[in-house]
Structure formats: C-alpha cells, structure tokens
Amino acid sequence: MNNSPYKGFGTRAIHAGLEPDPGTGAVMTPIYQTSTYAQEAPGKHKGYEYSRTHNPTRKALEANLAAIEGGKYGLAFASGLAAIDTLLKTLNPGDEVISTNDLYGGTYRLFVRVYEKFGLRFHFVPMQQLATIEEKITEKTRLIWVETPTNPMLNVIDIEAVAQLAKSKGILLAVDNTFASPYLQQPLKLGADIVMHSATKYIGGHSDLVMGALVVNDDALAEQLYFLQNAAGAVPGPMDCFLALRGIKTLHVRMQRHCENAEKVARFLRSHPKVEKVYWPGFPDHPGHEIAKKQMRAFGGMISFTIKGDNIEEAFRAVSSFKVFTLAESLGGVESLAGHPATMTHASIPREERLKAGLSDSLIRLSVGLEDADDLINDLKQVLQ
Template sequence: MKPGTKCIHAGAEPDPSTGAIMTPIYQTSTFVQEAPGKNKGFEYARSQNPTRFALEEALAVIENGKYGLAFSSGVAATDAVIKLLQPGDEVIAANDMYGGTYRLFTKIFEKFGIRFHYVNMQEAENIQPYINKNTKLIWTETPTNPLINIVDIAAVAAITKANNILLCVDNTFASPYLQNPLDLGADIVMHSATKYLGGHSDVIQGALVMNDQALRDQLYFIQKSCGAVPGPMDCFLVLRGIKTLHIRMQRHCENGEKIAHFLRNHPKVGHVYWCGFNDHPGYAVAKKQMRGFGGMISFTLKDDSVETAMKLLSSTKVFALAESLGGVESLINHPATMTHASIPREERIKNGLSDSLIRLSVGIEDAEDLIDDLKSAIG
C-alpha cells in the first residue's frame, strides 16, 4: 500500500461482534477467563488491551516495521529504551535534541550508572571516537529539536551495525509519513505520538516500532512490568489521528515552505532554520531520506535581544504561545524557557541554541493568515 492508504487502513479491522468500522474503545481493566489461564488472549489491561493492540499494529504498519508498542508518553517510550541497558553501559546521544530527553538522561539515568556522551551527529564520523566496549546504544533525532539539524540515518546505522550497537531514532519531527528510519537501518523508532501522530493536541502518548522480535519482547516486558501504558481512549484518539496523518503532513509541508520563505525574506529576521532550503547544511541528506521537509521552523531576529523575542512571542494572534508541536493549529515557542529549559544555558549556547531563538510548529490553517500574523507580530 501507498503511505496514504496505510494511514487510513493500518490496524483497522471491523469489530467481529458488531461490524463497527472504527476500533471500539475497550474501557475495561480486566477480562473474564473461562478457567485459570484459559482466556481469549486478554487477561489484564496493563498487559493487553484490544484498542491498544490495534494502535500498535497501526504504528508498525505506517513505520514499515513488524512490531509496535504504545506508551503513556514519548518520555515513557524513551525511558523504556534506556531500561534495556545496565549500569556501566554507555550511550552516544545527539547534542541537539529535545530537552525532556536530555533531562531524562542526565537527571535520572546517570544516577543509575549509565554514561551519556553528547555528540554533534551532523557528521556521522563524529560518533566513532566515542565508541568503546561499553557502548550499547546510539540515540539520535532528525530533524533535530529545535535547530532542525539533519542526521544521516543510513550513515549512522552503518556504524552501529559494524559495532553491534543499537540505534534508536526519534522520528517525531518528521513523522512516519515523511521518513521511515527502520528502512534506513535503525533498530528502534521512537515517537512522541502526542505530536503529529495524534495531530489534534488532545492526547499524550509515546510509541516504539522495531523489526526484531527479541527486542520487541524485551521492550514489551518493560512496558508490562513498569506499567507506563496509555489508556484505551488515548489509543483511540491516536488511531483516529493516524487516519489523516498523510493529508495533514502534506499541508504542514506546504505551509512550512511558505512560512520559511516569508521569514527568510523579512528584513527584520536574522537566521531561519528549515531543512528545505537548498543551502541548509543537511539539505542533500534530508532530500534523500525524507519525502518532504515538514512544518517545523526556528528563527532569530536581527535584533537578537531576548526582550524583542519575548515581545514577538506575546504578539501573535493565530500562532498560540504554547509547549508541544504537531497539532493542526500553529504554535509558537521559546525553547530556552520552555521545551529546552532543562538544558543548562552554557550547553544550549554551545550547541547553537540562543536565548532569542523562536520555534514554530506551522499548522494547517490558511498560510496567508499565518503570514499576516507573523508580519504583524514582527512589525
């Protein structure tokens, strides 16, 4: 099936008892058994739920994977991956990534004896010097949050395969419609399904997709044992969101391109971070591994004072000032004080994330209204 058809039909089977075309919300905590150990495949809703199973199948299909697992949040999905490791293991992570991932790594898992190295992965060979016998995982995301840097997944995968290291790719910014890391050699794909998969800013959820059954079984055991599972209503909402992923992403891409070019041509705008510009350092790789450039954009103003940025952030009418991204509505965000506040300022600055950087999640409204809104706010 083509991607659009996959989005609509993935995980969707008519309900056998009624013929309902939409997956029912199985709002139950437990399941009646005929005899001890004799059941219909479901025992307890933390371990198994039919609505969640349908979603997990859909996740696998749209990511061209064999197995999907749904979690209560993107951070919970990330947490499960790191729980594959043991004290003394080492992780090589991208130095430009979501602040919540950095917080989880530094504030939680470092206390348990796992060591993290933060590396600029825009050049895959930068990884090599950090690999040793304790290296068990490489964690990256592309495009990155919020600087829209591009990582060559196939190049990184070649390194991990040669060294028997797991590769996990956070695919949240691209979504499965624009990019499929498993096809490029990744072992695990992670999503904050809160974002583009849900698509309507009404659910918190995470997802993992993989091809290896042994890896799936390990992660399922963690999912079941640690209990960070989504409820059936949340699973239903993400299933519903996936059905329109392809048409939403097409509009996100169209609007993103228009907004990016508007900002680049604005006399008061400094630098615009968007991987669709042909002079973007990662443009060639993005064009190779993605089917579009998405609707995530960051920018600075020529007057790069924090005060000027704050004034702009509070002046938009269509763009809502809020955390998160990937919904149908456009959002504007200040990474230094919002999504990336947990990263120490010196680390942010070293990685290129200035105090005045502004991030946009371009929604699917009329592009002219979005441009007028930014034009008015920038002044």
C-alpha cells in the first residue's frame, strides 16, 4: 500500500487492492461462489485451496479494507462480533482488558457473558480522562478497547493520547471505528494497533449485509489473526464480500451527506422546546468537540437525544410514530433509522450500568441517512408534536 499511486481516500476506496479479473477483464471483482479449488497435484494450486482459508472475492475486500484504513493487513469476518471474538482469542486466561464504559451492548455481552467464564477480566471505565484508564492498568492488562464516538452517548476519546499511554505500558490498543468509518477517522495513524469495524454499518452502507473487519499493521499480530480467522472459521461468504466492496466505492460521498444531514438534524433538535438534550460532537460545547475536530474529518451521522420529562413511555411513542425514519436495529445505511437503545441495541447491559454511563431509559438514537434533510426534520417535527 505504501507504494500505491492511490493517494486520495476516494481513489483508494474505488481502486486500492482491486484489479480487473485476469480471466475475463471484468472491472468489478467477481463473486467467486465456490467452496473449493482444483489442484494440479497435492499442494500444487493457484493460491487457493478452500474458501474458509482464502477466497478471491474476500481477498480483494481485505486488501481494500486495509487501504482505506491506512493499514497493511485487512481481515473480513462474518460479523463485527466475530471480528471481536477472534481478537479476544489472542488473549489468555488471567489477562485483563480495559474497555470504554459506554459501548455497544453486543460487545459488552461478548466480554462479560462469554469471555469472563474463560478467565478474562474486564474493566469498564469512562475514557475521556486518561487517569481513569491508568488507574486500572495492572501487570495483567493486555488490551485497551476504545469506541469513539461511543455508542450511543457520542462521547469522544482521544485516540492519540490513549495510544501513547498504551505503548508506554506495552499494551495493545484496539479501536472500534464503526461510528466514524475509515473516511472520518483512521485510528492506526493515531497510534492504535488494531481497528475493528462492524462493516454491516457505514462500510456496507445499504443495510443488506452483516460483516466485521479487523485492520492491523504489525506482521506478527496479523499472522496470529489470520491463523485464528482460518482456525475458528467465522468468515463471510463471497456474496457479502462483493456487497461490501460495492459499498466502499461510495463510502466517501455517502459519509459527506450523512454528516451534512446530521448537522441539520442536530441543530433542529437542539432548537426544539420539547427536546431536553442532544448528543452530537459537532456542537462547540460538546465535551469532546475539540478532540473530534483534531482526529475526525467531520462529526458523523449519529445523534442521540432525550425528550423533556425523561419519560420512557414518551420515548416509545416517539420512536413508534416516525414516517421517514424507520424504527430498527443497526445504523449506517442510506435510510434513516431510529432506535431505543435501552430496549434494543443495549438491552444486554444491566440497567444500573447503562445509567452510570448516562444512557437513560428515554434516550433515542438516530442514524441520519441520505434522504432530503427537510423531510427528516419534518418527520421529527410531527413526532415531537
């Protein structure tokens, strides 16, 4: 990638790691819908033996993922959680992980309900201040897990500062970059060791696939992860890889529109008399605004807000009344989605833990899509009335 002629993000998204099909000249990477490959003699083949191990469509996607994240090695998985699961398999019983306290409920569930019984220990802390991370570091700490912006409170964590702390202690830093996408933020360039994506979201961008990704620079870590990818086998199929490649080609232009629409929606919500609080890092008084300006290209397409009165019944009524926004899990598609994290994406986190992180029962999360902003604002007007 370092010798690539593709310097701009959009050019890399469209071209990096991709070549016309050598057999036909097809410009788009074909869907190699095959499980196995013919061999001339035992062990003598064209680089492909079995599609759990390698598949040409997945190989193209993994090269493209590495390029858009500014990394050397990309790995694709059957889901974002499969990617996290594979990373956790590099740890040993007794190892400790320090994690963002405000994070996706599925990640919390995997950490606590799956891996704690295998001897891993997890500490969940607010990471806006380095001191809260440093006080949890012990000789057993092996990994720091960061989400930024966080899901769903839109807190912003200083990746470069956490990376410096992690490196000084010999600890790996992994960043869930799902909310930002590689277009808005590139954690490897800020010192992170591992980037994770739920590629289901902005990378795919069309709500038509489920996929995860890891991107790294270190050769030994990459070799370990490739081994686990093959050994554990949670790989995506070639059709999903094709869809992800198609989505990446428009990632940069989609993210620009997501960000433009989100800013208009956030400013409307903040001006509405029935809205209590709006969480969006683009506001100058957001606690993480200056860090977001430093490490992100723009402020993203995600917004959370609460209605005055902090009433869960009112939140239920609101999310059930949308006409343009769709009440649904997930985020990052071309269509606008609304969700109620306490009962949907974050239901697996105990209520007392959610409340500690600021996630109230009345919080509504919006994934602002690519529709006309006026239609989105009018939809919010009728809901709030």
